[in-house]
Every structure is written in C-alpha cells, then in structure tokens.
Amino acid sequence: TITPDPVRALNEQVGGVNLDSASGNPYQPTLVYHGFDASPLQGTPEGLAVYVNGVRFNQAFGDTVNFDLLPNMAIDQMNLEGSNPVFGLNALGGALNVQLKNGFTYNGGEIEASGGSFDTFGLNFQYGQQSGNTAVYVAASGTHQDGWRDVQSSNLENFYGDIGWRGDTGEVHFNVLLANSVLNGPGTSPVELLAADPAAQFTGPNRISNRFMQVSLSGNLAISDTLSIQAVTYYNNFLQRVANGNVTNDLPCNDGSGLLCSDPGVDSTTFRGATIPAFLGPNPLAYSELDNQTTNTNGYGASIQATDTQSVFGFKNHLVGGVSFDGAQ
Numbered sequence: 001t002i003t004p005d006p007v008r009a010l011n012e013q014v015g016g017v018n019l020d021s022a023s024g025n026p027y028q029p030t031l032v033y034h035g036f037d038a039s040p041l042q043g044t045p046e047g048l049a050v051y052v053n054g055v056r057f058n059q060a061f062g063d064t065v066n067f068d069l070l071p072n073m074a075i076d077q078m079n080l081e082g083s084n085p086v087f088g089l090n091a092l093g094g095a096l097n098v099q100l101k102n103g104f105t106y107n108g109g110e111i112e113a114s115g116g117s118f119d120t121f122g123l124n125f126q127y128g129q130q131s132g133n134t135a136v137y138v139a140a141s142g143t144h145q146d147g148w149r150d151v152q153s154s155n156l157e158n159f160y161g162d163i164g165w166r167g168d169t170g171e172v173h174f175n176v177l178l179a180n181s182v183l184n185g186p187g188t189s190p191v192e193l194l195a196a197d198p199a200a201q202f203t204g205p206n207r208i209s210n211r212f213m214q215v216s217l218s219g220n221l222a223i224s225d226t227l228s229i230q231a232v233t234y235y236n237n238f239l240q241r242v243a244n245g246n247v248t249n250d251l252p253c254n255d256g257s258g259l260l261c262s263d264p265g266v267d268s269t270t271f272r273g274a275t276i277p278a279f280l281g282p283n284p285l286a287y288s289e290l291d292n293q294t295t296n297t298n299g300y301g302a303s304i305q306a307t308d309t310q311s312v313f314g315f316k317n318h319l320v321g322g323v324s325f326d327g328a329q
Contacts, residue, residue: 006075006098007031007067014080024206025147025185027068027154033080036093038065040208047093053100053175054232055216056088060299060328063090069179069212071160073112073124074139076101088324102162102173103128103135119146137162149186151204156181170221177236179212203245203288211239226310230322233302240295248289252278260287301326 007029010017020030022041030039036047038058046063049056058065079097081087087095106128115121126139138161145154162175189202214236222228250268253261260268260276268276280286305322 006070006072006078010078010080010096017080022188023183023185023208024149024152024187025154025183025208027156027181027183028185028208029067031065031067031096033094038090038096040064040066040068046090049087049089049091049095050098051087051095052098052177053173053216054218054230054303055214055234055236056301056326057098058090059238060297060326061295066210066212068156068181068183069158069177069210070098071100071139071141071158071177071179073126073141073158074100074137074160076105086320088326100160100162100175101126101128101137101139102164102175103130103137104164104166106137118148119144133166135164135166137164147186149199150201151184151206152186152201153182153184155183170219172217172219174217175215177212177214177216179210181208181210183208183210203247205243205245207243209241211237213237226308228307229304230307231302231304234300236299238295238297238299240293242291242293242295244291244293246289246291248287250276250289251284251287252282297328299326299328 007019010031011019016034018032020032021028022030028040030037030041030044031048033048037044038046038048038050042062042064044064046058046065048065050058050065052070076099078099081095081097083094084091106126107130109127110125112124113122122141122143124141126137128137129135140159141157143154143156147153157180159178160175162173164171164173184205184207186201187203187206189200193200193202214234216232216234218232220228220230250260250262253259253267254264258278260278262268270276301324303322303324305320308319309317311317
C-alpha cells in the first residue's frame with residue numbers, strides 16, 4: 001500500500017477543491033474549496049473548519065491549518081462538508097472532518113519504506129490489535145526530502161496512538177498525537193533570477209518549525225436504539241518558530257551622515273534610541289534582515305451532543321443538539 005496524501009486526494013477526487021503553495025514547500029499547502037481557504041500562513045482569511053477525531057484542528061492563533069501535523073498513515077476516512085454553522089468558527093466555506101484509525105477498525109501491522117531523488121527517504125509503520133473489548137493502534141512516520149532549489153528541505157515526524165474500549169452500549173477512546181516538522185520553502189523569485197538559475201532563491205531562509213502535542217478523550221453512549229450521546233475533551237500545545245530572510249527598510253542614509261535610515265531623513269535606532277551606523281558601507285545591496293517569530297499556544301476544549309434518530313410522524317429523522325467550548329492561551 002501507499003501512505004495516503006489527504007490533501008492531494010481531495011484535490012484529485014473532489015470537485016471544487018484546488019491547492020495553492022504560496023510558501024514554496026509541498027507540505028505546506030493551502031486548501032481552497034469553492035474559494036475558501038484552509039491555510040498554514042498567518043493572515044490568510046480562513047474559511048474552512050478542520051476537525052480530527054472530533055477535535056478542532058484550526059490553530060487558535062489565526063485559525064491556521066497545518067496539514068504537515070496530520071499522521072497521514074493513520075487516516076481512516078475524510079468527509080468534506082459544505083457550509084454549515086454547526087461546525088463553528090471558519091465554517092463559512094465548509095468543514096473537513098478527518099477520522100483516524102483505531103484498533104477496532106484496523107487489525108494487523110505494516111511497514112513501508114520509500115526513497116527517491118533529492119535525498120528523499122521515508123519510513124512508515126502502523127499496528128492495530130483487538131483483544132476482547134479493548135483495542136490498541138499505533139502509527140509512526142518519518143520523512144526527509146531535499147528540494148531541487150537552493151536552501152529547500154522538508155523533515156517531518158509523526159506519531160499517533162489510540163487505546164479504546166467497546167461495550168454493548170458504549171465506546172471510549174484515549175489517543176495521543178505528536179508531530180514535529182521543519183519545513184524550508186524557497187518562496188517566490190523574480191523570473192529574471194530564475195532565468196539565470198532555476199534553483200536560485202531570492203530571499204532565505206524561509207523556515208517554519210512546528211511542534212505539536214495533543215491528547216484527547218472521547219466517548220459514545222447509546223441511551224436507547226434511537227438516542228445516543230457523544231462527548232470529547234482535549235488539550236494540545238502548538239509551538240511554531242518562523243525564520244524569514246528579507247530585504248530591509250533600514251538602508252544607508254543619503255545625507256552623508258554614515259548612518260542607517262528607516263525612511264528618508266529618519267534615522268534607524270536601537271531599542272534604546274541610539275542611532276545605527278552604516279556598518280557595511282554605503283552600498284544598499286549589502287543589507288538584509290532576519291525576521292523571527294515564535295508562537296506558543298496551549299489549547300483546550302470539550303463538547304457534548306445528543307443524537308436522536310427516531311421517526312417523526314413516520315418520516316426519518318436525524319436530530320443533533322449539543323454545546324462545545326474551545327479555549328486557548
């Protein structure tokens with residue numbers, strides 16, 4: 001078998017889905033559904049809600065969606081829904097519901113190794129087993145890839161584990177999701193530069209490092225043949241570090257002062273207000289800057305709902321009602 005690529009599968013098999021790659025890294029796609037985005041880039045108007053095992057996957061800061069954090073091998077099924085306010089924030093354009101495997105739905109073991117050009121190699125493992133009313137499932141993967149452009153690389157590590165119990169009227173699951181990725185995408189370059197060297201990079205580095213940990217507990221209880229209750233609670237931590245090399249607004253002043261200016265006639269200063277000398281000389285092309293950003297988020301939440309499927313006046317019925325809370329610091 002081949003490890004699934006959920007985003008590419010949606011792009012190839014679902015109408016209205018397109019992919020954008022403004023970051024320049026194939027593992028940081030923006031999923032566009034009927035013009036609404038689920039993107040890892042801060043500042044993008046996020047119009048799609050994403051859920052994994054019933055837990056909101058949009059990050060609290062900016063509602064971004066980092067598809068590199070998904071354990072692809074552990075994906076059991078995905079449902080792409082149309083616009084529906086039941087899915088909460090960012091569901092104006094729709095919602096993507098991802099269900100991961102467990103020991104009841106997957107039995108056996110599998111190891112997959114792959115390799116290719118540009119120092120590409122990967123190793124994936126999954127194992128599931130049921131014993132009576134209890135079942136366990138684990139999946140782990142690692143991928144490394146050097147791109148064909150300068151200062152481009154991808155390193156991804158994922159782990160997912162689930163332990164579940166199933167009885168006559170209920171089912172409970174506890175699972176852990178761990179992910180670590182370092183993605184260096186070259187971004188866009190002027191066509192004149194690419195004409196000289198297709199592998200050239202205009203600015204660098206453009207590196208995004210993501211670390212993610214999540215634990216969740218979910219359950220389903222059948223009150224009767226037509227009435228059931230579902231609940232889930234979770235905690236996660238998301239740590240992102242971004243390093244971007246850019247051209248700078250601070251350039252040598254044109255007044256002969258030998259200082260740097262942020263604007264014509266406006267001296268560049270330190271935090272304490274001291275002026276900064278043009279330490280690399282008067283050539284403006286000698287200067288650049290490195291922008292660093294760190295986002296550290298602790299997220300937590302819970303939801304509970306009741307589902308009623310009894311017939312009403314002889315007609316089939318599917319009624320769902322519940323409440324949810326998602327918080328973060």
